[in-house]
Amino acid sequence: MDGEDLFYRKKLLLSIIIPSSFIVLMWIVKLVEVLFEADFSVFGIYPLSVKGSAGILLSPFIHADFNHLLNNTIPLFFLSTCLFYFYSEVAIKVFSVTYLLTGLLVWIFGRQSWHIGASGLVYGLAAFLFFSGIIRKHLGLIALSLLIVFLYGSMVWGMVPLFYKNVSWESHMLGSFAGVLLSVIYRNEGPQQPVYPWLEEDEIISDGEKSEDTGEQF
Numbered sequence: 001m002d003g004e005d006l007f008y009r010k011k012l013l014l015s016i017i018i019p020s021s022f023i024v025l026m027w028i029v030k031l032v033e034v035l036f037e038a039d040f041s042v043f044g045i046y047p048l049s050v051k052g053s054a055g056i057l058l059s060p061f062i063h064a065d066f067n068h069l070l071n072n073t074i075p076l077f078f079l080s081t082c083l084f085y086f087y088s089e090v091a092i093k094v095f096s097v098t099y100l101l102t103g104l105l106v107w108i109f110g111r112q113s114w115h116i117g118a119s120g121l122v123y124g125l126a127a128f129l130f131f132s133g134i135i136r137k138h139l140g141l142i143a144l145s146l147l148i149v150f151l152y153g154s155m156v157w158g159m160v161p162l163f164y165k166n167v168s169w170e171s172h173m174l175g176s177f178a179g180v181l182l183s184v185i186y187r188n189e190g191p192q193q194p195v196y197p198w199l200e201e202d203e204i205i206s207d208g209e210k211s212e213d214t215g216e217q218f
Contacts (some may be wrong), residue, residue, distance in 0.1 A: 008115045018120030019080035029061045030069050044116035045106050056103035060118040072118040080127040089190040098124035098178050105174040126152050127179025
């Protein structure tokens with residue numbers, strides 16, 4: 001194993017630490033809820049209510065059942081690992097702000113109901129990863145954007161209340177909004193479009209030809 005392979009393996013390992021820890025905590029909360037026959041939904045977000053404000057911090061760890069939890073676990077692990085691997089310089093900020101901003105927006109704009117689950121965070125990360133690649137015009141990150149569309153493009157229907165009346169579509173929509181907003185705010189931080197010498201050379205040649213043609217006009 002050469003030094004470069006070791007570097008990327010170490011980077012991948014570091015990239016899964018926070019996502020794995022977050023998900024393990026989600027599962028522990030659900031197991032405790034089931035073992036003690038409790039209902040933790042009261043710790044979710046209830047919009048414009050003091051009692052429901054704690055959900056801004058707690059709701060991503062609370063799920064209706066194991067199916068709900070599993071549906072959030074897989075995409076959350078994949079998307080957050082991609083965030084920490086490809087956007088390591090801004091990953092902590094993006095993850096934290098998406099988490100808090102989504103919860104706050106749901107608390108302000110959500111309908112009067114209990115909102116639980118990590119799907120808002122999932123939508124926020126997916127939106128950030130997709131739009132960041134496009135905005136930065138980075139070929140590698142654009143490829144990641146296309147992969148996100150391929151894997152999770154159907155998530156867009158989760159923002160339409162007509163299709164998901166009993167699901168917090170507000171969390172999906174507002175999480176996506178947070179992700180898009182952060183992709184713009186942090187567009188100049190983290191990985192940037194690489195500069196290819198052969199492109200610069202072509203530009204110099206093109207400029208030279210243009211100057212030569214202009215000179216001939218006089």
